[in-house]
Amino acid sequence: MQLESSERTSPMSEPTETALVRLEDVHLSFGQTQVLKGIDLTVNRGDAVSIIGPSGSGKSTILRCINALVQPQSGQITVGGTRVDQLTRETERIALRKRVGIVFQQYNLFPHLTVLDNIVLAPTRILGAERRATEVFARELLEKVRLSDKAKAYPGELSGGQQQRVAIARALAMKPELVLFDEVTSALDPETVGEVLWVIRDLIREGMTSILVTHEMRFAEEISDTVVFTENGRVVASGTPEQIFRGSDNSRIRQFVGGLSGGRSAARNGDALPDPMP
Ligand SMILES: Nc1ncnc2c1ncn2[C@@H]1O[C@H](COP(=O)(O)OP(=O)(O)OP(=O)(O)O)[C@@H](O)[C@H]1O
Numbered sequence: 361m362q363l364e365s366s367e368r369t370s371p372m373s374e375p376t377e378t379a380l381v382r383l384e385d386v387h388l389s390f391g392q393t394q395v396l397k398g399i400d401l402t403v404n405r406g407d408a409v410s411i412i413g414p415s416g417s418g419k420s421t422i423l424r425c426i427n428a429l430v431q432p433q434s435g436q437i438t439v440g441g442t443r444v445d446q447l448t449r450e451t452e453r454i455a456l457r458k459r460v461g462i463v464f465q466q467y468n469l470f471p472h473l474t475v476l477d478n479i480v481l482a483p484t485r486i487l488g489a490e491r492r493a494t495e496v497f498a499r500e501l502l503e504k505v506r507l508s509d510k511a512k513a514y515p516g517e518l519s520g521g522q523q524q525r526v527a528i529a530r531a532l533a534m535k536p537e538l539v540l541f542d543e544v545t546s547a548l549d550p551e552t553v554g555e556v557l558w559v560i561r562d563l564i565r566e567g568m569t570s571i572l573v574t575h576e577m578r579f580a581e582e583i584s585d586t587v588v589f590t591e592n593g594r595v596v597a598s599g600t601p602e603q604i605f606r607g608s609d610n611s612r613i614r615q616f617v618g619g620l621s622g623g624r625s626a627a628r629n630g631d632a633l634p635d636p637m638p
């Protein structure tokens with residue numbers, strides 16, 4: 361029996377503990393509409409994976425599955441040992457969401473709370489963390505997102521880019537194992553996009569496991585360990601940034617990447633982009 365189990369662990373198989381997130385043959389429909397048609401995705405601890413692809417291809421739905429905001433009809437989703445597709449109770453889903461941060465295009469800060477209180481709210485209310493220690497941590501996070509001077513400001517007094525950085529700090533305040541970013545710069549004025557990308561870049565360099573849906577092609581190319589191209593509910597290609605952005609022989613990918621790279625994304629996020637917040 362011993363022999364049999366060691367045979368099963370072929371040298372080619374990945375050690376399971378390095379994969380923090382794994383989707384296997386995930387199918388999801390909304391009513392009659394098939395949205396995910398067999399998604400496979402592996403994200404190792406400490407890696408950054410970008411999901412790119414045309415509108416409606418299922419990118420946001422993949423993130424929502426990982427965070428148990430929607431449940432697939434079939435397939436397996438594992439996050440750090442938890443079978444997300446098998447969670448049946450809302451309490452279990454809430455427990456998962458404490459471990460998986462998500463940042464959306466719309467930052468949805470509480471307008472009547474200061475920046476500091478926005479960050480402190482969830483850890484103290486949901487995790488029951490002690491207020492004073494949480495405030496100290498929140499100030500560290502504000503430093504990380506380069507907003508130390510805005511602790512007492514209200515969201516309405518901040519630019520879109522600053523508010524989005526607060527939203528990132530708010531997600532980090534829960535000390536997540538993983539952060540999902542869904543087009544977090546798409547709604548921003550062009551001049552504030554760079555400062556948000558810088559913050560995300562720093563996080564990834566520090567080893568935060570991240571899955572990003574983005575249209576910022578240069579950024580995805582620079583920071584990703586793996587880039588996944590989705591189309592029509594399927595992963596059409598997955599590989600290194602080099603393979604996807606430079607070496608793909610798939611005409612759809614070339615067309616997609618070429619179309620966006622020539623657009624304003626590239627202009628805003630060029631290789632020579634200086635740090636906007638030195
Ligand atoms: N709650 C829902 N009910 C019905 N259909 C939905 C729902 N959410 C998403 N869809 C459909 O699922 C498909 C995939 O949507 P999804 O938001 O995942 O795409 P996307 O790749 O993130 O697109 P975009 O780039 O525009 O954000 C779309 O056709 C969308 O209309």
Ligand SMILES: [Mg+2]
Binds near residue numbers: 419420421573
């Ligand atoms: Mg989307």
